[in-house]
Amino acid sequence: xxxxxxxxxxxxxRFMILGSIxxxxxxxxxxxxxxxxxxxxxxxALINNLPNGQFYMTKDxxxxxxxxxxxxxxxxxxxxxxxxxxxxxxxxxxxxxxNKQRSVTFLTSTHSNIFENVKKGEIILDSSLKNEGIxxxxxxxxNQFRGKFIVKAFVNQKKFSHAPVAFINMDDYKEIFGAKxxxxxxxxxxxxxxxxxxxxxxxxxxxxxxxxxxxxxxxSLNMIVWFLVxxxxxxxxxFFYMMNVQKIGLYGILKAIGLKTSTLFxxxxxxxxxxxxxxxxxxxxxxxxxxxxxxxxxPFHLTPETTILLSLVFIVIGFLGATxxxxxxxxxEPMQAIQQxxx
Numbered sequence: 001x002x003x004x005x006x007x008x009x010x011x012x013x014r015f016m017i018l019g020s021i022x023x024x025x026x027x028x029x030x031x032x033x034x035x036x037x038x039x040x041x042x043x044x045a046l047i048n049n050l051p052n053g054q055f056y057m058t059k060d061x062x063x064x065x066x067x068x069x070x071x072x073x074x075x076x077x078x079x080x081x082x083x084x085x086x087x088x089x090x091x092x093x094x095x096x097x098x099n100k101q102r103s104v105t106f107l108t109s110t111h112s113n114i115f116e117n118v119k120k121g122e123i124i125l126d127s128s129l130k131n132e133g134i135x136x137x138x139x140x141x142x143n144q145f146r147g148k149f150i151v152k153a154f155v156n157q158k159k160f161s162h163a164p165v166a167f168i169n170m171d172d173y174k175e176i177f178g179a180k181x182x183x184x185x186x187x188x189x190x191x192x193x194x195x196x197x198x199x200x201x202x203x204x205x206x207x208x209x210x211x212x213x214x215x216x217x218x219x220s221l222n223m224i225v226w227f228l229v230x231x232x233x234x235x236x237x238x239f240f241y242m243m244n245v246q247k248i249g250l251y252g253i254l255k256a257i258g259l260k261t262s263t264l265f266x267x268x269x270x271x272x273x274x275x276x277x278x279x280x281x282x283x284x285x286x287x288x289x290x291x292x293x294x295x296x297x298x299p300f301h302l303t304p305e306t307t308i309l310l311s312l313v314f315i316v317i318g319f320l321g322a323t324x325x326x327x328x329x330x331x332x333e334p335m336q337a338i339q340q341x342x343x
Contacts (some may be wrong), residue, residue, distance in 0.1 A: 016274055022235065023283050025232045031287060033221075046158050057079075070181055087185050097139075117153070127156050144175070149172075163249065225310075229310075232321075
């Protein structure tokens with residue numbers, strides 16, 4: 001530890017350059033991860049916030065929930081057998097207020113504790129519409145609906161397919177879309193072994209991938225995140241490799257006076273941990289500050305848990321990169337190294 005710290009103090013510029021690069025790479029990784037999580041919430045907060053369970057749609061729909069139609073006899077049987085189950089339908093649509101037309105995802109469901117229960121002529125909206133000037137008690141209309149909707153309440157984190165969710169009564173939903181059957185069944189706490197004739201079983205993760213753009217969106221951003229993590233590992237490997245090449249003579253002398261190879265590895269690992277910890281601490285702190293001050297309309301969501309997890313991944317990758325570069329230390333022969341290098 002003492003030797004490692006003395007070398008860092010002696011070669012401040014070199015280690016500051018490495019620390020700065022790791023700081024920038026990790027900070028960019030945290031920001032992109034926050035954007036990925038934010039877009040996930042903006043695209044599917046309604047589903048993400050549901051408890052673990054199973055979704056059911058008709059097999060003929062082939063994974064497209066819009067094409068699914070649950071037979072009423074099957075729906076009645078499942079709801080009677082599974083007390084916590086709920087049948088629901090979703091469709092993109094529009095609501096009109098005095099200012100303009102707004103895109104929403106209409107959702108209706110059977111009575112349950114999972115989704116909002118709404119009376120006929122009422123509507124409950126995601127709170128993002130409250131920020132756009134809609135208030136409780138306002139009257140909204142729809143071009144396919146003969147009546148009017150009265151805004152009864154707002155709920156947080158209820159978005160689907162990048163649109164705020166609008167909970168409406170089943171009769172109102174049927175009037176707008178002309179649909180008689182529900183699209184989906186959902187049973188919280190159920191496992192994949194629970195099957196029903198004619199229905200396809202989907203976990204929450206698989207159902208999220210049926211949302212248009214969700215899979216492509218998340219895959220692209222997560223690939224960038226892990227690509228940056230791999231780059232950080234390569235940076236550690238290259239940096240310590242170059243450092244070790246320059247210190248071949250020093251390693252030879254240290255081995256000649258009895259210093260073990262394991263001690264040299266520990267010195268290198270200590271340097272890696274010190275530089276990585278300082279860089280990650282700064283980038284994690286700044287990313288959490290950005291999480292607090294990010295513009296309200298920006299889909300950014302970075303939890304402390306995600307930050308800690310990515311930091312641990314960076315440390316592991318840094319450890320592997322430094323270790324790979326250090327295998328040349330093991331091969332150093334004291335006399336040969338002294339002849340090739342300078343102290």
